[in-house]
Every structure is written in structure tokens, then in C-alpha cells.
Amino acid sequence: MFAGPAGSTHPSADVIVVGAGLSGLACAFRLARAGLQVEVLEAAARPGGVIGSRRRDGVLIESGPNSALDTSPLIGELLRDAGIGGERLDANRIADRRYILRGGKLIAMPLSPPALLRTPLFSWRTKLGLLREPFIARAPADAEESVADFVRRRLGDEFLDYAIEPFVAGIYAGDPELLSVKAAFPRLAALEQNHGSLIRGMIVGARERRKNAEKAKNTAKSFSFRAGMQTLTDALARGVGTERIRCGVHVDRVRRESDGLFTVEATTDSHRFARTARALVLAVPAYEAARLIAPLAPTAAAALEQIVYPPVASVVSAYRRGDVAHPLDGFGFLAPKKERPRVLGTLFSSSMFDGRAPADVVALTTFVGGLRNPELACEEPPQIAAIVRESLQAFIGATEPLWSEVTRWQRAIPQYAFGHLARIATIESAEQAFAGLFFCANYRGGVSVGDCIKSSHALAERVAMRLGQRVAA
Ligand SMILES: Cc1cc2nc3c(=O)[nH]c(=O)nc-3n(C[C@H](O)[C@H](O)[C@H](O)COP(=O)(O)OP(=O)(O)OC[C@H]3O[C@@H](n4cnc5c(N)ncnc54)[C@H](O)[C@@H]3O)c2cc1C
Numbered sequence: 001m002f003a004g005p006a007g008s009t010h011p012s013a014d015v016i017v018v019g020a021g022l023s024g025l026a027c028a029f030r031l032a033r034a035g036l037q038v039e040v041l042e043a044a045a046r047p048g049g050v051i052g053s054r055r056r057d058g059v060l061i062e063s064g065p066n067s068a069l070d071t072s073p074l075i076g077e078l079l080r081d082a083g084i085g086g087e088r089l090d091a092n093r094i095a096d097r098r099y100i101l102r103g104g105k106l107i108a109m110p111l112s113p114p115a116l117l118r119t120p121l122f123s124w125r126t127k128l129g130l131l132r133e134p135f136i137a138r139a140p141a142d143a144e145e146s147v148a149d150f151v152r153r154r155l156g157d158e159f160l161d162y163a164i165e166p167f168v169a170g171i172y173a174g175d176p177e178l179l180s181v182k183a184a185f186p187r188l189a190a191l192e193q194n195h196g197s198l199i200r201g202m203i204v205g206a207r208e209r210r211k212n213a214e215k216a217k218n219t220a221k222s223f224s225f226r227a228g229m230q231t232l233t234d235a236l237a238r239g240v241g242t243e244r245i246r247c248g249v250h251v252d253r254v255r256r257e258s259d260g261l262f263t264v265e266a267t268t269d270s271h272r273f274a275r276t277a278r279a280l281v282l283a284v285p286a287y288e289a290a291r292l293i294a295p296l297a298p299t300a301a302a303a304l305e306q307i308v309y310p311p312v313a314s315v316v317s318a319y320r321r322g323d324v325a326h327p328l329d330g331f332g333f334l335a336p337k338k339e340r341p342r343v344l345g346t347l348f349s350s351s352m353f354d355g356r357a358p359a360d361v362v363a364l365t366t367f368v369g370g371l372r373n374p375e376l377a378c379e380e381p382p383q384i385a386a387i388v389r390e391s392l393q394a395f396i397g398a399t400e401p402l403w404s405e406v407t408r409w410q411r412a413i414p415q416y417a418f419g420h421l422a423r424i425a426t427i428e429s430a431e432q433a434f435a436g437l438f439f440c441a442n443y444r445g446g447v448s449v450g451d452c453i454k455s456s457h458a459l460a461e462r463v464a465m466r467l468g469q470r471v472a473a
Helices: 022-033 073-081 113-118 124-135 147-155 157-172 186-195 198-212 230-240 286-293 298-305 381-396 420-433 449-466
Strands: 013-018 038-041 053-056 059-062 088-090 098-102 105-108 222-225 250-256 262-267 272-282 312-320 332-334 345-347 361-369 403-409 437-439
Touching: 013 022, 013 262, 022 038, 022 073, 022 230, 022 272, 022 449, 038 272, 053 230, 059 312, 059 361, 073 230, 073 449, 098 157, 113 124, 124 147, 124 157, 124 198, 147 157, 147 186, 157 332, 157 345, 186 198, 250 286, 272 286, 272 449, 286 298, 298 420, 312 381, 345 381, 361 381, 381 403, 420 437, 437 449
Parallel strands: 013 038, 013 272, 098 332, 272 437
Antiparallel strands: 053 059, 088 222, 098 105, 250 262, 262 272, 312 361, 312 403, 332 345, 345 361
């Protein structure tokens, strides 16, 4: 059914979605439910993008995200609509505890004002400095400031080094000196602009969110699924209709016809073909979107090309419980750059969620590389596994793993760096110039699973509106 003459302007679908990662699938799912004819073209052998879950010896191996944050009612609605509400698995309460490496030891991040006063993680100077925060002047509204400068200015160097820098490495595998605070942490920037203070803003913000059921990322619940995160993308793919998702199809070119339709040219192992639709959603990474639209919208392509994706390796290690000295009573640990570690951090995967490993085994997921040490993520898997083994021995007293598995992502996570908002504005201009063309991926609206779901929902509404259809809540 996909064969069709190249250059045909007869639409084969209402919408073609290129890319079946979470963003493309969540968007296609909403469009299909709105009654639109959707076709999804995916280069890889299976849908899901970076999301992938499988088991080895009873241990769950996640190749990408291990969990998501339930920050919006939209997420629960999507799970319900996809029929996987019952598969959801909430993180154990113990996962509220997050460790930070300091002086070679893991110290729990304080979660309450009394714990903040007692913690050895920050000096008294930093703790007392927080009292000054409400009185520090706002940055000019039009200023573009790095995350590091923003945090230094409001909370001090030590807070940057031992809270925000490792946190940024954990989310973006990035560097706070390079990320734009307005682009990467818009809520944080808005707290300062709207309330003049992060602390005051958090108090008022919590009250406002209670009214609209949205949750801040620091209070939202972590969740996954019994069989791992792939449950989500598999269910979305089923909801779109597996016959509507074609894998092993690499989209090579995109064209706009004189009648306003969009044609994509694609190749499989065995043949080339073209498909045409009334609307086109590019749900591929920025560097791929740049390549596809370069002939059509060179300015937007140039902007997309500037979005950097550092490499990251994700390493799942299985240990006998008795071979790890640390109680593993938490979410995991983050390793600040100041400590000169060779890993970004480790998730205590089998403590976070039940059923992640057999009773006498623990599963740990460690991330290596990022902007901090890109070269380490490009080493061969045995070298990466050795780095992780040595780090886990030093930080949590883990001896020899039963086994470890390395997944390398050459271009893992988009960096919302300086100029990101201007780049996104250029992409929006291309959407306006070429009505029916849309961009939907994690370089826009946030990188987290929850943000991708929210952005895809909003984008599906725009696509449906363009095609005269309504997307259900
Ligand atoms: C290692 C790692 C760990 C993470 N951990 C977490 C976490 O714990 N919690 C969290 O909330 N988020 C996490 N994230 C972030 C989150 O998982 C991603 O931002 C999100 O899944 C990205 O989805 P996407 O659809 O935008 O992109 P992708 O998953 O990259 O999907 C893009 C798809 O486009 C396809 N494609 C590309 N080019 C073409 C082409 N020319 N033709 C056809 N198809 C094409 C690709 O094959 C791919 O399937 C993590 C990300 C990584 C990499």
C-alpha cells in the first residue's frame, strides 16, 4: 500500500509523520483519534526512538529513559487513552532520596528546610546566602543568561557546583555554562521575572499549580511501567495502528507541491517510494530535520543544524546484592563535575521500581559522556563498562558485576544552548511560511518524556485545526 509514483500529488494520507520516537507517536496517536488518516515513516526497525526496554536474566534493561515525571493531567489521560493506565508503575517512596557525590562520599540531597540546615552538602555560607535570595534584583527581561550565571547570581557558586551542575548533567548531559536558562529551564526564569525571587515564586507557584493540577518537576511523581518505558511507545504505536506505521523507511527528501501538498521521498532496503499528504510533521532530531528541509527552508535548516547533541552511553549493570556495600536506598546519585568523576551519575534502578531484577540481584544504570566527557561515550563498550565498574567500586563499594550492557547514543540529547529560543523562532517562521509543515521533537518544548507528551499534544491540536479537525482532550 505504500508504493506510489515519485512526484505524485495525490494525497495518500491527511498527515505524514516522519519519525516514530515518543514525539512522533504521541502526535500521530492524537491525530488518529481525531479521525485523521495518518501515516508514520520510521527509519529504525521498530518504533520508540530512544525508548527501548528488554530483559536479560530477569533484569530490565532500558536503553533510554528509565522513568518519567507525572507533571500534567495530560500524561494520565494519554496512558488511559492508550489503554496502559493499569501497566503504570509508580516509583517507590525511597526514590525521593537523591544522592550527590561530594568528597568521594554520597550525601543525600536535602528535601526540606530543616534538612537543608543540617546537610553537610553545603557550607553555612551557602545556606545563609539563600536568605538573601528574595532580595536579589531580577535580570533584565530581555537578557539571555546561562543557567550557571543565573544560579551563581541568585544562589551562589556552591549551589551551582553541588546541586545544579550535576542536575543539568543528569537531564541534558549538558553544561550549565552553555545552556540558556530561559530555554532550558523556562519555569525557573519565569519565577524570577514574575515573583522577583525563586523562593517566593515556588511558594506562590505551588498554590497556583494546585488549582490547575499541574505539578512542578521537583514534586511530581516518577513513574514507569511494569515492563519498562517501551510499554508507552508500543501502546501508542498500537493505537495509531501498526499498519499505519512503516519501519525501516528512511525519509530522504521533503517537497512542497504547487498545490500546497507535501511529498516525502523515502528508501527502504529494497526500493524507493514517495508519499503525499496535506500536512507533514517532522518528528526527527534537529540535525535530520535540517537535512530534510534544507532545500525548502534553508534559514530554518541552518538554525536546526546548530542544535548540538552530545554523545551519551547508558550502562546497565547487574550485581549480586551482597556485592554492593551501599544500601542503594534512593533514586541514585549524581556526580558533580567538581569531583572529577568519569560518570555523570547512576540510577539505583531496582530500588526505584519493584520487579526490575530478581530478588538477590540489583540493577544499576549509569550514564557516561555528555558534554562533560564526550570522548568517554565514544570509547568501545568494554572500556565504557570498565569506567563504570571502577566508578561504582569507588562510590558505592560495588565489587564485580555479574554482567553489564552498554548502549551508546552518538547524538543523545539536544542542548537548549544560547540562542535556542531564536532558533526555535526561525523554525516557527518556517511553519508559518509553509502552512501544513510542522516540527515536533524533543528540541522544542523540553527534552523529558512528559514534556514530549505535552508538546506533541499541543502540536497535534495545531495540525488538526489546520485540517479542520478537533483533537479530544
Ligand atoms: C540515554 C537517554 C536517557 C534518557 N532518560 C530520560 C529519563 O529518564 N526521563 C525522561 O523524562 N527523559 C529521558 N530522556 C529524554 C527522552 O527520552 C527523549 O527526549 C524522548 O524520548 C525523545 O523522543 P523524540 O521522539 O523526540 O526523539 P527520538 O526518540 O530520537 O525519535 C526520533 C525518531 O526519528 C527517527 N528518524 C530519524 N531520522 C529519520 C528519517 N530520515 N526518516 C525516518 N525516521 C527518522 C529515528 O529513528 C527515531 O526513531 C533520555 C534520553 C536519552 C537519550
